[in-house]
Amino acid sequence: MRISSRIMAENIKANMAKQSAQLMNSQIKIATGKRLNSLSDDPSGMEKVLNYRTTLTTIEQYQTNITGAKTRVEYTETVLGQINDMIDDARAIASSAGTDNREALALQISNMRDQILGLANAKYNNNYLFHGHLTDTPPFDASGAYDAGTGSDGDNRAMIGEGIQVTFAADGSDMFIEGSDNLFTVLDDLESALLADDDAGVQAAVDPLYRMGKQLETVRAGFAATYNRLETTEDHWRSFSLSVENMRAKVEDADVTEAALDLQLQQASYEVLLQVAADVIQPTLVDFL
Numbered sequence: 336m337r338i339s340s341r342i343m344a345e346n347i348k349a350n351m352a353k354q355s356a357q358l359m360n361s362q363i364k365i366a367t368g369k370r371l372n373s374l375s376d377d378p379s380g381m382e383k384v385l386n387y388r389t390t391l392t393t394i395e396q397y398q399t400n401i402t403g404a405k406t407r408v409e410y411t412e413t414v415l416g417q418i419n420d421m422i423d424d425a426r427a428i429a430s431s432a433g434t435d436n437r438e439a440l441a442l443q444i445s446n447m448r449d450q451i452l453g454l455a456n457a458k459y460n461n462n463y464l465f466h467g468h469l470t471d472t473p474p475f476d477a478s479g480a481y482d483a484g485t486g487s488d489g490d491n492r493a494m495i496g497e498g499i500q501v502t503f504a505a506d507g508s509d510m511f512i513e514g515s516d517n518l519f520t521v522l523d524d525l526e527s528a529l530l531a532d533d534d535a536g537v538q539a540a541v542d543p544l545y546r547m548g549k550q551l552e553t554v555r556a557g558f559a560a561t562y563n564r565l566e567t568t569e570d571h572w573r574s575f576s577l578s579v580e581n582m583r584a585k586v587e588d589a590d591v592t593e594a595a596l597d598l599q600l601q602q603a604s605y606e607v608l609l610q611v612a613a614d615v616i617q618p619t620l621v622d623f624l
Contacts, residue, residue: 348621380586387583394576397495401569404493404501407459408562411503414454419551421447422518426544429525432537441529448522452479455511458486465507474507479519481508495568502563504554513550515568516543 425447428440455465455475462470466482467489475481488509490502504510521543528536564579 354591364382383586384583387579387586391499391576391583394572394579396570398572400493400497401565402573404495404503405491405562405565405569407491407503408558410459411464412558412562414457415551415555415558418451418454418511418582419548419555421451422544422551425522425525426541426548428529429537429540429544432529437529437532441526442528444529448479448519448526450517451511451522453476455507456524465505465510466558467505473598475511475519479517479523481512483508495565496572499568501564503561504557510551510554511547513543516547518547521547611616 425444428444434441452475456473457464463473466472466474466487468486468491469482469484470491472482472484474487490508491505492500492502494500501555521540524536525540525544527533528540
């Protein structure tokens, strides 16, 4: 059967279009570094890639939450550590206060009391640390009384996994009040006893300060355990994120070296096709009629 010049030309044009598309696809792979650049490249592969990206975005959010939580714990631990040190110093003064320089010792206690009050009303990200859910109001007033309003006994939380939260102690009454003893009242009484040369009153502050120091150490131990959990979870998400990223890369990313070799072969094939087309489709007198 005789093949007409028109049919031959259409076949050559179709092959050239196909070859051009392959050339462009290889060029896009090299330019983007991606094997998949549109849904039509591989629908099932693109679905996997989208799922991997969603998972990576979720992991990134958890990692952001963990970073924020770690910073909060570190800051809180610094604040509580400073308060703990001053409680120990106040107890040392009460335990060994001589009869001399009691006015100076009373002034030290007064300064410690004011510093502790400022730290107990400390903020993190413009939120009060030790007032439960009442993060916009200070937990302690100038007298050292705790504002036990609704929500003041709550904990703060951070989401670090699907359905997984860590809690941060935030109830100042559990930290600076032990039984019937308020830390600030104890310090006020100690200052007054020193100024009045009241030996019994000075000694009466030793045990409450000891108990409060131990109570605060227990709270700090809880924060240390929380920090360790955050670090362990952070390591888990870092490792899992790397695994998911590797799976995504295997599906989506192109082998640039392979793509470059394919491009060279396709360019050579395209040039051969052009030469064949030039040889096969020769102009005749009919083309000019």
